[in-house]
Amino acid sequence: MGKSLLKSKMIMELNEKIQQGNNQAMEEFLCEIKSNGAPLVERIDGDSENSLVTYVYKQHEDIENILLIHIDEFENYLENKMERLVGTDLWYKTYKMNNELRFSYKFSVNDALDDDFEKRASNLEYDKLNKNKLVFKDSEGIVDRIDSYVIMPSAKEQFWIKERNDTSKGVLYKHKYHSKKLDNYRSVWVYTPFGYTQENTEYGFLLLTDGDAYINVLSATTVLDKLIVDKKIPPIVTIFVDSNDDRYKELTCNDTFVDFLTEEIVPWVRDNYAISCKPEQAIIGGSSLGGLTATYVGLKKCEVFGNVLSQSGSYWYKPEGSKEDNWLSSKFREIDKLPLKFYLNVGVLEHKDMMIDTNITLRDTLRDKGYTVQFEEFKSGHDYLSWGETLANGLISLIGTK
Secondary structure, X not given: OOEOOOOOHHHHHHHHHHHOOOOOHHHHHHHHHHHHOOOEEEEEOOEEEEEXXXXXXXXXXXXXXEEEEEOOOOOOHHHHEOEEOOOOOEEEEEEEEEOOOEEEEXXXXXXXXXXXXXXXXXXXXXXXXXXXXXXXXXXOOOEEEEEEEEEOOOOOOOOOOOOOOXXXXXEEEEEEEEEOOOOEEEEEEEEEOOOOOOXXXXXXXXXXEOXXXXXXXXXXXXXXXXXHHOXXXXXXXXXXXXXXXXXXXXXXXXXXXXXXXXXXXXXXXXXXXXXXXXHHHEXXXXXXXXXXXXXXXXXXOOOOOOEEEEEOOOOXXXXXXXXXXXXXXXHHHOOOOOOOEEEEXXXXXXXXXXXXXXXXXXXXXHHHOOXXXXXXXXXXXXXXXXXXXXXXXXXXXXXXXX
């Protein structure tokens, strides 16, 4: 996502007016921004595939610099320093972007301009001029993060995450669960499909980590309701397991966490809900580190889960001390084929080496071993803008009705 050599017409026109002494130009510009929203998206003459996207920031205090942060940019971040329009308190940055994309971003104001990414993460703020926001809440419903996002003019409309009046809805139950293996508490949510009954029926089931994000940000229950009512998949029970402060430790190929899911959560749900004992009717899934975990659970416990649904899986991970790149891919390469099916996806805007290449390596390794693997590259980055919609694609791929 490099800086465009092209210039925003709106910024150039604003600059020209200011240089000509038009004292109302900035106020008129900001009124238009507040009315239409930021960032600016402008057509490029002779280019139907791309548009110019210009981010703007109105200074309200002393500012030395502003970095524009797209979620997957780890290197070359200094190239994303915003420019200040001479003689004003307006900062801007222009990129050329494909018209089919959707992506999130933030600003880092008065950035330290060093490689301390954790410090930078604590300094990020969303775009107050952008009406498009992803709002994240904690388990108590308190807002703890807001991301701004852009939907480009030709981005494919999302269907499955949008509620529909004619859709019969399932029921979501919240439980507080204490794990003996992990010695901690967390919320576990169980979704039962519309018409659910415990009499003479065993339902297939899906288990997702980062459960609160799937419910509150990715609209997973809406996705499930619509897939089921449209008969794209059979009615399934879904288990949403929340993460906690130990998320990184738990979701990095942690055998104790695998045992927690398969020896505590699944049996507990089976005692209370009518779910199948057949692995081919069970799916383990997740996004990012959750996608990594889902694949590791499949490797370790294929007798429980016969299907793996990985969204932007973090296959860059390798245990401390390991010198092996694509570590999890190598684990599958070393053993005989397991009774597993896979759906893997990754965003075209994700980090090439860490995310795209490692996902492709896993895909190729699995296919070489004879696994059925559905692989999708979606028009977004490593964020929550597409994982709800592609969750539907994954479920259809793995358990879709013929």
